[in-house]
Amino acid sequence: MSTIAQEELPWVEGREQGAAWLHTGSMVQQQEANSANDGDLEEERYPFRISKRLNERHRSMLEATAADWARGAVRAPKCRLCPDADFSNWEDYKRHSDTAEAHPRSISFCELCGDYFARGDSLVRHRKNPPPECLNVSPEVAENKRAATRKAHQEFAEGLVSLLKLDEVKGFRYFSEKMKGMYPRSSKRGWRQRRLQASD
Numbered sequence: 604m605s606t607i608a609q610e611e612l613p614w615v616e617g618r619e620q621g622a623a624w625l626h627t628g629s630m631v632q633q634q635e636a637n638s639a640n641d642g643d644l645e646e647e648r649y650p651f652r653i654s655k656r657l658n659e660r661h662r663s664m665l666e667a668t669a670a671d672w673a674r675g676a677v678r679a680p681k682c683r684l685c686p687d688a689d690f691s692n693w694e695d696y697k698r699h700s701d702t703a704e705a706h707p708r709s710i711s712f713c714e715l716c717g718d719y720f721a722r723g724d725s726l727v728r729h730r731k732n733p734p735p736e737c738l739n740v741s742p743e744v745a746e747n748k749r750a751a752t753r754k755a756h757q758e759f760a761e762g763l764v765s766l767l768k769l770d771e772v773k774g775f776r777y778f779s780e781k782m783k784g785m786y787p788r789s790s791k792r793g794w795r796q797r798r799l800q801a802s803d
Contacts, residue, residue, distance in 0.1 A: 649676035654693045660708065663767040664700045683772050705777035706763060710756055716740040716790045717748030719756070719782065729790075736790035748786065755781060 653675050657665065666681035680696035682688055684706055690696040701708040707721030713729055716737040720726035729737070740748075759778045766772055783789070 649674060649678055651678070651680055651693070652676045657693070657697065661697050661700050663764075664706075665696075683767070684775055684777075704779040706759075707756070707778060708760075710752070712749045712752070713737060713745075713790075715745060717745035717752070718786075718790055719749075719752045734790045736788065740790075751785065752782065755785065 649671070653665070653667070653672070664683055665677070666683045666686060667677050671677045680690040680693055682690075682696070682699060682703075685699070685703065688699060688703075690699065700706075702722045704721045707719075710719040710721055711723065711726050712719055713726065713733075715733060717740065718729070718737070720729065756778065759781065763775075766775060
């Protein structure tokens, strides 16, 4: 293909706007320019480079295909266990992976009622303004609740590692759901209900 008299390239089917063109008329050079643009398009479609600062847990919980791992990027950070949760950066994704009540990495307890908390700030709020259910729990009941919750969390964490390794997250049951089943009268449940009622 050759250039026309005014040194402009003729229109070629499939040529994208804004591509860099060398004025030699070579089809090979046109294809090279298009493949350079394909790299730019790839970065637009997969803008989140997979962070090297993700630990093993974060990596195992990341929703990513084999092709995503090969390219080293994803469309967005997504949790395999909570696909509806959206994250705009890696720090938010990592915080979610570690502290979501649905699948907490570690838990802390209220000394009064024995309820567990995945996030430290939630426990601080609970301690600052304890709900009535928290204040009406005997020390023996609270200790038994802590012991049972620790055991349940350890079993949950071990099961979660196995599920993620086997890539079998279907049928996964959130830790928070299990705890609601074990302790339906938890002070956390009452506190959440009051908070929701106050916001209505």
